[in-house]
Amino acid sequence: QPILVWFRRDLRVSDQPTFHAAAKSGAPVIAVFIKDDLVNKLGAAPKWRLGKALEVFERTLADLNVQLVLRSGPALEVLQNLIKETNAQGVYWSRLYDPQSVARDTDVKASLRAGGVEARSFGGHLMFEPWSVETKMGGMYKVYTPFWRSVKDRDVEVPLPVPSKITVANKIESEALQDWRLGAAMRRGGEVVEQHAQVGEHAAQNRLAEFIEQDVAKYVEMRDIPSTVGTSGLSENLALGEISPHQCWHAGMRALLEGDADAEVFLKELVWREFAYHLMHHTPHILDSNWKPDWDKFKWNTDADHPDVIAWKQGRTGIEFVDAAMREMYVTGKMHNRGRMIVASYLTKHLLTHWKVGQTWFDECLTDWDPASNAMGWQWAAGSGPDASPYFRVFNPVTQLDKFDRERSYVRAWIAEGQRNPPDTALSFFKAIPESWALTPDAIYPQPIVDAATGRQRALDAYQARGF
Ligand code: FAD
Secondary structure: OOEEEEEOOOOOOOOOHHHHHHHHOOOOEEEEEEEOHHHHOOOHHHHHHHHHHHHHHHHHHHHOOOOEEEEEOOHHHHHHHHHHHHOOOEEEEEOOOOHHHHHHHHHHHHHHHHOOOEEEEEOOOOOOOHHHOOOOOOOOOOOHHHHHHHHOOOOOOOOOOOOOOOOEOOOOOOOOHHHHOOOOOOHHHHOOHHHHOOOOHHHHHHHHHHHHHHHHHHHHHHOOOOOOOOOOOOHHHHHOOOOOHHHHHHHHHHHHHOOOOOHHHHHHHHHHHHHHHHHHHHOHHHHOOOOOHHHHHOOOEOOOOOHHHHHHHOOOOOOHHHHHHHHHHHHHOOOOHHHHHHHHHHHHHHOOEOHHHHHHHHHHHOOOOOHHHHHHHHHHHHOOOOOOOOOOOOOOHHHHHHHHOOOOHHHHHHOOOOOOOOOHHHHHHHHHOOHHHOOOOOOOOOOOOOOHHHHHHHHHHHHHOOOO
16 A cells, blocks of 8 residues: 655655655655645745746656656645545655644644544654754743754754665656646746756755855855855755755764864854744744734835835835845845845835835745745844844945945846946846836936935834834
């Protein structure tokens, strides 16, 4: 009797505890991916990127003679039908932690078990299960540094190899990936973004090896320079489980032990991701409401179609750092971390706009979209989160540029206006945007909609008047 492995955000075959356990059982393994409501509800870019991931993953599994069965519909119903069709004895999956997935999976587990089917969930998406990290008082961590201290010396599980022996199951009916049209809502069908995507397990492993060999030794200095490839660029792969955090951790740890002191900061970044999941597990409202409820009283602009917000989305605020970063995201599906902090600060502070407006736009645009990291990042920037940048600390996007893009390389890479020979990166923005934006590279670059000093003062005044 076969075992169904229900893949979700764990699209890899190495260090894949769920797949490994199914293979080890000796039972025939049936791999399945279900397009349910949670997939249908994804933003355009994450959904497009998922489609790309599935394309590659289908081939990865085929190399192991395993068919990836694609079905759509409510997960429980699909699984029950598959169990009937194949006489499967069990369903295995890797845990997810956002409240909607947890609710679905809890229901699936209870219903399958009630029907006498072995339903088992495994780890693999995180190094430290969110409930396994506790303060001395037995509570959750709300601040990153003590969280880091409490996990940094833990043993992280050693990555598992690709299963060497898999019992192959008979082929069964599958829907076709192209019929799902996961890229249908993507800007220009994804043709521009695709050039910047690093899809699949193999690509992720290569990048990790290259990063450790070439970049990690100077990570501390380079990670803040948005015009360079100073970071791993693995977020899109981690988001879909094309690589495991354990694999990244052990590679970083080896570099650290071999003398690359900067590797510790890379390990710390991996733990920021864990911290985001810890927060989401314990306080799932971080995803959609102010973590600190006092901020409900703050008079944010909540209009996503406000002209200032439109200018922010379209990269024409007249603030170079903001515009370069917003265009980088539109073209590549990703944005440098320094850029994310600057654009989020500018939207929430200079433009006094609710962080949820920004979060929603990122949900739509990011190929490395991660529910926990995105929500934590936005609440951090707005000041409403648990471990947040204080409201009065307003990033100055102009001095930040002097510090992190002194030569204006990042600005030149992304803003075509005013350049005689703009580079391809800057021009590709105009290929990626919808015609309705009516923007051209030869236009005059706009004056700031809200300049750094005025915006700062306005934010501080609103802060003074906030009444809590
Ligand atoms: P590296 O510097 O190579 O770091 C390695 C890995 O550590 C990353 O791939 C990521 O998984 C993790 N990591 C690094 N920094 C952070 C962080 N601040 N928070 C959580 N995890 C981190 N990251 C996402 O993966 N998806 C998102 O949707 C997302 N939205 C964000 C929104 C805002 C407003 C902010 C401020 C940050 C957001 N981040 C998000 C975090 C961070 O910007 C990205 O993880 C990082 O830029 C990815 O680049 P990298 O893979 O080269 O990172």
